[in-house]
Amino acid sequence: MIVDDSAASPPHRGDEHSYPQHWEADVLLRDGGTARIRPITEADADRLVEFYEQVSDQSKYFRFFAPYPRLSAKDVRRFTHHDYVNRVGLAVVVRDRFIATVRYDRIDRDGMPSADGTDAEVAFLVQDAHQGRGVASALLEHIGAVAQERGIRRFTAEVLPENRKMVKVFTDAGYTQRRSIADGVVHLEFDLEPTAASLAVMRAREHRAEARSVQRLVTPRSVAVLGVSRHPQSVGRTLLRDLAGFRGPVYAVNRNAPPGTELDGVATHQSLLDIPGPVDLAVIAVPAAAVPAAVADCGAHGVQGLVVVTAGYAETGPDGRDRQRALVRQARAAGMRVVGPNAFGLLNTDPERPLNASLAPVLPERGPFGLFCQSGAIGVALLEAAHRRGLGVSSFASVGNRADVSGNDWLQYWEEDPATEVVLLYLESFGNPRKFTRIARRLAAVKPVVVVKGARHSGSLPPGHAVQPAAGRLQDATVDALFQQAGVLRVETITELYDTGELLAGQPLPAGDRVAVVGNSDSLGLLTHDACLSAGLRPRTPVDLTTGATGENFRIALDTALTDPAVDAVIAVAIPPIGAQPHSGDPAADPGAPDLGADEPEFAEALLEAVVRARQVGKPLLLAHLALTELPDRLRAGGIPAYPAPERAVRALAHAVHYAGWRRRTAEAEETARVPELDRIDEAGARALVEAALDTRTAARPSPAATLARGATRRTYSARLQPGGARVTLPDAQTATLLGQYGIDLLPALPAPDEESALRAAAGLGYPVALKATAEHLRHRPDLGSVRLDLTGEPGLRRAYRELDALLGGAARARLVVQQLAPRGVDTVIGATVDPGVGAILSFGLAGAPAELLGDVAHRLIPATDQDVAALIREVRAAPLLFGWRGATPVDTGALEELLLRVSRLVDDLPEVASVDLEPVVVAPHGLAVLGARVRIAPLPVRSDLGPRAMSSL
Numbered sequence: 001m002i003v004d005d006s007a008a009s010p011p012h013r014g015d016e017h018s019y020p021q022h023w024e025a026d027v028l029l030r031d032g033g034t035a036r037i038r039p040i041t042e043a044d045a046d047r048l049v050e051f052y053e054q055v056s057d058q059s060k061y062f063r064f065f066a067p068y069p070r071l072s073a074k075d076v077r078r079f080t081h082h083d084y085v086n087r088v089g090l091a092v093v094v095r096d097r098f099i100a101t102v103r104y105d106r107i108d109r110d111g112m113p114s115a116d117g118t119d120a121e122v123a124f125l126v127q128d129a130h131q132g133r134g135v136a137s138a139l140l141e142h143i144g145a146v147a148q149e150r151g152i153r154r155f156t157a158e159v160l161p162e163n164r165k166m167v168k169v170f171t172d173a174g175y176t177q178r179r180s181i182a183d184g185v186v187h188l189e190f191d192l193e194p195t196a197a198s199l200a201v202m203r204a205r206e207h208r209a210e211a212r213s214v215q216r217l218v219t220p221r222s223v224a225v226l227g228v229s230r231h232p233q234s235v236g237r238t239l240l241r242d243l244a245g246f247r248g249p250v251y252a253v254n255r256n257a258p259p260g261t262e263l264d265g266v267a268t269h270q271s272l273l274d275i276p277g278p279v280d281l282a283v284i285a286v287p288a289a290a291v292p293a294a295v296a297d298c299g300a301h302g303v304q305g306l307v308v309v310t311a312g313y314a315e316t317g318p319d320g321r322d323r324q325r326a327l328v329r330q331a332r333a334a335g336m337r338v339v340g341p342n343a344f345g346l347l348n349t350d351p352e353r354p355l356n357a358s359l360a361p362v363l364p365e366r367g368p369f370g371l372f373c374q375s376g377a378i379g380v381a382l383l384e385a386a387h388r389r390g391l392g393v394s395s396f397a398s399v400g401n402r403a404d405v406s407g408n409d410w411l412q413y414w415e416e417d418p419a420t421e422v423v424l425l426y427l428e429s430f431g432n433p434r435k436f437t438r439i440a441r442r443l444a445a446v447k448p449v450v451v452v453k454g455a456r457h458s459g460s461l462p463p464g465h466a467v468q469p470a471a472g473r474l475q476d477a478t479v480d481a482l483f484q485q486a487g488v489l490r491v492e493t494i495t496e497l498y499d500t501g502e503l504l505a506g507q508p509l510p511a512g513d514r515v516a517v518v519g520n521s522d523s524l525g526l527l528t529h530d531a532c533l534s535a536g537l538r539p540r541t542p543v544d545l546t547t548g549a550t551g552e553n554f555r556i557a558l559d560t561a562l563t564d565p566a567v568d569a570v571i572a573v574a575i576p577p578i579g580a581q582p583h584s585g586d587p588a589a590d591p592g593a594p595d596l597g598a599d600e601p602e603f604a605e606a607l608l609e610a611v612v613r614a615r616q617v618g619k620p621l622l623l624a625h626l627a628l629t630e631l632p633d634r635l636r637a638g639g640i641p642a643y644p645a646p647e648r649a650v651r652a653l654a655h656a657v658h659y660a661g662w663r664r665r666t667a668e669a670e671e672t673a674r675v676p677e678l679d680r681i682d683e684a685g686a687r688a689l690v691e692a693a694l695d696t697r698t699a700a701r702p703s704p705a706a707t708l709a710r711g712a713t714r715r716t717y718s719a720r721l722q723p724g725g726a727r728v729t730l731p732d733a734q735t736a737t738l739l740g741q742y743g744i745d746l747l748p749a750l751p752a753p754d755e756e757s758a759l760r761a762a763a764g765l766g767y768p769v770a771l772k773a774t775a776e777h778l779r780h781r782p783d784l785g786s787v788r789l790d791l792t793g794e795p796g797l798r799r800a801y802r803e804l805d806a807l808l809g810g811a812a813r814a815r816l817v818v819q820q821l822a823p824r825g826v827d828t829v830i831g832a833t834v835d836p837g838v839g840a841i842l843s844f845g846l847a848g849a850p851a852e853l854l855g856d857v858a859h860r861l862i863p864a865t866d867q868d869v870a871a872l873i874r875e876v877r878a879a880p881l882l883f884g885w886r887g888a889t890p891v892d893t894g895a896l897e898e899l900l901l902r903v904s905r906l907v908d909d910l911p912e913v914a915s916v917d918l919e920p921v922v923v924a925p926h927g928l929a930v931l932g933a934r935v936r937i938a939p940l941p942v943r944s945d946l947g948p949r950a951m952s953s954l
Helices: 042-053 057-064 073-080 135-149 164-171 196-218 235-245 288-301 318-333 376-388 407-416 433-444 476-486 494-506 522-534 551-562 600-617 631-637 646-672 683-695 732-740 755-765 794-808 849-854 866-875 893-909
Strands: 025-028 034-039 087-094 097-107 119-126 154-159 177-182 185-191 223-226 250-253 266-269 281-284 305-308 337-339 345-348 355-358 366-373 393-398 422-427 449-453 489-491 514-519 569-574 621-625 749-751 769-773 787-791 816-820 826-835 839-846 857-861 913-923 928-930 933-937
Touching: 025 135, 025 196, 034 135, 034 318, 042 073, 042 087, 042 097, 057 119, 087 135, 097 135, 119 135, 135 164, 135 196, 154 164, 164 185, 196 305, 196 337, 196 345, 196 407, 223 235, 235 250, 235 355, 281 288, 288 305, 288 318, 318 337, 366 376, 366 407, 366 494, 376 393, 376 422, 376 494, 393 407, 407 422, 407 433, 422 494, 433 449, 433 476, 433 646, 449 476, 449 494, 476 489, 476 857, 489 494, 489 646, 494 646, 514 522, 514 551, 522 569, 522 646, 551 569, 551 600, 569 600, 569 646, 600 621, 600 631, 621 631, 621 646, 646 866, 683 732, 683 893, 683 933, 732 933, 749 755, 755 769, 755 794, 755 816, 769 794, 787 794, 794 816, 826 893, 839 866, 839 893, 857 866, 866 893, 893 913, 893 928
Parallel strands: 119 154, 223 250, 223 281, 250 266, 281 305, 305 337, 366 393, 366 422, 422 449, 449 489, 514 569, 569 621
Antiparallel strands: 025 034, 034 087, 087 097, 097 119, 154 185, 177 185, 345 355, 345 393, 749 816, 769 787, 769 816, 826 839, 826 913, 839 857, 913 928, 913 933
16 A cells, blocks of 8 residues: 655654664575565665566555556655665565565554554565565565564554465464454554464475575586686586586586587587576686686576685685675575585485586495585595495585585485485584574484584684684584584594494484394404493393304394394394404415305395394394404395494494484473473563663663564574673672572672671571682682581681681682571582573583583573473483482482573573573572572673574675
8 A cells, every 4th residue: 555655754763774784684585596685775766666667567556556557756765765763675686686675664553654653564565576486475574573673563564355475475474463354455463573483484484495495406407617627637627527427408618618619528618608508507616716707697697506616715814705705695696505615516316317516526326325514525535435335325515615505504405305314414613503403403303413523622613614703613512512402413533424324324213222232252242242331321241152153043143132122222243253364355365265255144144134123123233243354245235234343333323322312302302391481580670680780881782672482582683693792790789689580599698898797697697607708719719718617606607707817818808708508418500601603501510620620511502491401400420419329318400400490591581691600509408509690791692593584694
């Protein structure tokens, strides 16, 4: 509906009317193409007119409720002049042309323009050629986030009933909405506060778009190689030869080649624009200086994706990083995704659509593994290891600097790909760790994800990785927490990566950790038994069939073990028959040596028969062997993983047991896990306290306006992009008040700057009391004797005060406090901190030097569920101390779990809370006591993986 808003607009709010650059974002559309969303400016008049001319008369009618063939000059001015507060317009741009627009106008509850209203009327217009690509739904997410930042809480829209596509956009978004029909118009109202349904819709759209974008890369209909040199050993020629098996058109581009030239049987063109047919995928191997022109040609020709093997980008330094950012911006603006730069390439072994767009000399065999890595050298090693072991892959990507297409995108694709059964990753850094956790957790619920994580130590990232510094350099304990919560199996080496993947791909998941060991070597059986114990498995006493065992002996023993209800997995161990001697394997070179494979067929037949039974009963069967030659390959072909060392077999099985347990717990948690409601929560009071504390210590900033659904995080649209300020430690009184507003009570403590003050404090609190120093440098130094407990009267308190005064000196006297005596129990430590790359993390451990030295701390992402905190306190190695170790009275773990949930809720509700430390927390048989606390706050910390869908903009 057209509304005349040519009158003076409502006043601006401060200086918020300046161009909001942080609203700009690259997005993926439903079909996998890219586009840019940005605010409309006065300079967009010509783009708007051109866009409107491309819209059908019907779409114009749906937008304005009347025939409206063209925009007047007044219309163009109205739709391009915005204050970015009360009137906002966004456009979706591809190749510098508008393909869709959206606009909101702030109104009051009566529908009149208002500078103070919390409602806004919203309207969309999408070019007909781009309808069905998910453009409007992406625009709705972004305009909704913009409106929330500007204090708008509700959108209204009027839609003609026959405009079913737009009605569906609104109804499918998942927001709480109200609908009515009057005068032949559908009137919609919906709250902008995200709900569980709207967040699920957003994630599902993200998944489809990212999976589709990768599918377009690995299943192109045609491929062009840019930079094909006449030199046969050049990178471009190598890439062209590797594409020999591709079943669609392949084109070569060499700007210096005379017309009619052929290279390796492929016609060569001087420019991509000279190619007569469509090109879906372009592999770019030109020098870095020529890449921008090549990308421009690709965009003009309608290429869908790029593989950039050219080096000379972020791995070379700041100038290269700038070139890399420009490359990504240029490609996305033209609707293309980028693998690389500095990439090794990608592979697809689908027999219907084989693709080798990489520097790998041979396309691997078809198999169940999806492989991803960031390093070209590791990519070569991964492919070589798979070939050497006779393992096949479904698809492979080595993405180099990972400036655009990332591991997260490939995880989205492999979840949908029926040919991929197990995902194997080599990672050196994370672009968006929280998103990785979310996607990997969903994928791991149906397919195993196994990871080798390189660059374990801070500061050792390879050059060129497109990551935020904090996201790339996560502490290793944090990485472990991410993997554990997501069900990702972390292994140490490429060998272990394949050992584990092969077992998971070919065998059933074990129902538990009870292992039977059967074989013809007592010594090898004992080694396997010991390895099981070291890995946390529960092995039975090995069954020794002796070195004279026959195939029939193996059949009977394996069948007995597999059908035993007290066994969850079986490891067969085997050595060559007595008398066999190792030799070269070449009879001509060593004619007197026996053939080690001569007696292996009996073993093989027994094991192959046993694997059929194993699958019937749903138990994994694997082989650990020494010095067998032909048997391992024969068994591998039959689906039995064979390992030339018992430790390797056991490690693989332990990973499978861990993964199977995680899947069972996750399935149960889907039904029962929850973020429980808690009493004694004063969120409004806590927010007021934090904002007041920040106002007195930092320059004023806009406070978060957008509130996510309960259990998510409050934050502004811009908080996703802008770092928080310096952290400020709250004073003790404010800390106690803030914690109290979340039902966390600190044990009362009163300052004791002198002896008489200590006596008065004790009298007020009531004996018995404790006297302790709270100076920062003494917090973790119990060895200095800075605490005196069980002070039951005035004489004892005076004596303790004088001792501490003499021991610590006058400087510490001002930090002495008298505190109520806590009940005896187990001292623990609870913490929560906001990692810029991951988000909020909840931590738990037992207090004391041993736990600190051993790093015995467990972590979970916030918000934590009841099952998260229950697992958290049981995960630390010292957990038995909480549950009655050596006859001690168990402590109140229920109270401990509730305290962890309250800390999680506090940090989740208040994004300005940068960290919470509770130490010590004494957990008694009944209840607990929080003796010390520290809270740090900061304005607008970064919270990743929130807000409307947007591609990374590093």
